[in-house]
Amino acid sequence: MKKTVVAGKGLYLVQGTVRWGIYDLEFETIVIIDRVGGQFLAAFLESGMSPGEKKQFLRDNCDPLWKKLCDLGVAERVFALDDAVMTISKGLDLIWVELTERCNQKCIHCYAESEPNRSITMSYDLVSQVIKEASELRFSKIQLTGGEPFLHPKIWEIINLACASVFDEVEIYTNLTLVDELGLMRLKKLEVKLATSLLGFDSESHDKCTQIP
Ligand code: SF4
Numbered sequence: 001m002k003k004t005v006v007a008g009k010g011l012y013l014v015q016g017t018v019r020w021g022i023y024d025l026e027f028e029t030i031v032i033i034d035r036v037g038g039q040f041l042a043a044f045l046e047s048g049m050s051p052g053e054k055k056q057f058l059r060d061n062c063d064p065l066w067k068k069l070c071d072l073g074v075a076e077r078v079f080a081l082d083d084a085v086m087t088i089s090k091g092l093d094l095i096w097v098e099l100t101e102r103c104n105q106k107c108i109h110c111y112a113e114s115e116p117n118r119s120i121t122m123s124y125d126l127v128s129q130v131i132k133e134a135s136e137l138r139f140s141k142i143q144l145t146g147g148e149p150f151l152h153p154k155i156w157e158i159i160n161l162a163c164a165s166v167f168d169e170v171e172i173y174t175n176l177t178l179v180d181e182l183g184l185m186r187l188k189k190l191e192v193k194l195a196t197s198l199l200g201f202d203s204e205s206h207d208k209c210t211q212i213p
Contacts, residue, residue, distance in 0.1 A: 005042050008077040013042055017101045017112040017120070017147070022074055025092070031072050037065065045078070095139040097122070097130055099158065103148040105175055105210040107199065114147040124154045128161060135165045143195075145173040156186075163190045171195055175210075 005013040010026035020038025022031040033041070044054065055075075058066040069075035098112070099122050106115035122130075134142060142162050149155055149172055162170045171193040179187070187194065200206035207213050 003042065005045050007041075007045055008074070011074060011077055013038065013045065015042070017098055017114070022072070024074060026077075027073075031074065033068075037068075040065070092137055092139045094141045094143060095130075095134045096143045096145060097127065098145055098147065099127065099149045099152045099155070100147040102151045103146060103175070104151065104177060105148070105212045107210050109209065112147060118147065121152060124157060127154075127158050131158075131161055131165055135167070138166075140167060141169040141171065142167045143171045143173055148175055148178065150174055150178040150183075159187075159190065159192060163192065169193060 003015050007013040007022065010024060012023040012025070014021045014023055015038060019035060020033050020041070022033065024031065044058075047054070049057065055066075058069075066075065069078060101112055101114055101118040101120045102116065103110070103112075103114035103118070104116055131142070142165075144155075144158065144162065146152075152158065159170070159172070170190070172187075173195045176194070176196045198206065199209035
């Protein structure tokens, strides 16, 4: 199951489909780290050691990781847990939910390495729980993404639930190949925003990127 760990003042360690990201809300940056580094850091942050002990342990035993965190400018703040609680209480801006790692395309540049044979998809119950918790944390915007979100078997229930929640804005990041005219009318009525990518200046150059005609 994917997870998010509060890593410090305005810092969240978020598990993505392939890699992990350190979301720095204070400086509005996202740092991507590989799967092994993310898993280690998450387990480490969740250990019972005090912030001082964690820093000392990293300095003494995990010099490359400590140096990397220092180079990224997040080393000291990674352990300021009390301040992180204050950051949550102020409300947050955007929550980005990867509903599935599957996609009907297989773009050469895809950050999630999505393609038709991938299988992991969030259950409706889990998505509902995330939407509920995001509402309670006063996120103002939610983006539903993937993979291709319209491959989720309960995508319309999820859209309806998000639109009925307290978000100011619901956006779907989609390649738009699975949305017909009726679907577009429904989305317009719900005032859902759509984000998509045009990957070339004609169909041939576009299809070279998606690897699907
Ligand atoms: S359409 Fe998006 S999710 Fe699908 S393969 Fe391309 S970049 Fe990845």
